[in-house]
Amino acid sequence: MNDLDKIHRYFSDYGKRNPTIGIFQFGIHSCIFDCILVNCHHQKIRGFEFKVSRSDFLNDKNNGKWKKYLRWCHTFTWVCPEGLIQVDEIEKPAGLLWITEKQITYWNQKIKTFYQDQWKKRPSGTKVSQKDYIEVISLLLNRIKYRKEAFF
Numbered sequence: 784m785n786d787l788d789k790i791h792r793y794f795s796d797y798g799k800r801n802p803t804i805g806i807f808q809f810g811i812h813s814c815i816f817d818c819i820l821v822n823c824h825h826q827k828i829r830g831f832e833f834k835v836s837r838s839d840f841l842n843d844k845n846n847g848k849w850k851k852y853l854r855w856c857h858t859f860t861w862v863c864p865e866g867l868i869q870v871d872e873i874e875k876p877a878g879l880l881w882i883t884e885k886q887i888t889y890w891n892q893k894i895k896t897f898y899q900d901q902w903k904k905r906p907s908g909t910k911v912s913q914k915d916y917i918e919v920i921s922l923l924l925n926r927i928k929y930r931k932e933a934f935f
Contacts, residue, residue: 786835786864793882793898794818794831798935805935806926811855811919819856821923828911828919830856831880834863840872849877855919858906870903878906 784792791807798805802824809819818831830852834840840861843849852859853876860878861868873879881901911919927934 790833790882795935814852827857830859831862853909860906876907879904
C-alpha cells in the first residue's frame with residue numbers, strides 16, 4: 784500500500800468514527816481539495832491537501848496556490864507521511880498532520896494495521912463568509928447525486 788492509499792484509508796476510517804461528512808477530490812471553482820470534512824454540528828469546513836513528495840509540496844507552497852483554498856474552509860491542513868514536511872515550513876494559518884502506519888499484534892498472533900495521526904501543527908481558524916459556506920454546502924449536496932460512493 785502506498786503513502787497516498789494510507790492517507791485515504793486514515794480519512795475514510797476517521798469519517799466513520801466522527802460526526803462529519805467527508806469527500807475526496809472536491810473542487811470549488813479553481814480549487815481542488817484532496818479532502819474536505821464538514822462538521823455539520825459546528826458548521827465548520829476543514830480542507831486538506833495530501834502530499835507524498837517533497838517536490839509537490841514545495842511547488843504548491845512556493846507558488847502560493849494553497850492560499851486560494853483559505854476562502855473555502857475554516858481550517859486548512861497539509862497531510863503527509865511522517866517527516867516529509869517539517870513544522871518550520873508551514874505558514875499560518877495552515878496546519879500540519881503526519882499520518883503514520885502502526886501495527887498491533889494480538890494474543891492470537893493476528894496483526895492489525897491502522898493509521899494514526901500526529902498533529903505537528905494545528906491549523907488556525909479562518910473566516911468563511913456565509914455566502915461561500917452556503918456555496919460549498921450546495922456543491923456537496925449536488926455531488927451526492929453523482930458521486931455518492933465518494934462520500935464517507
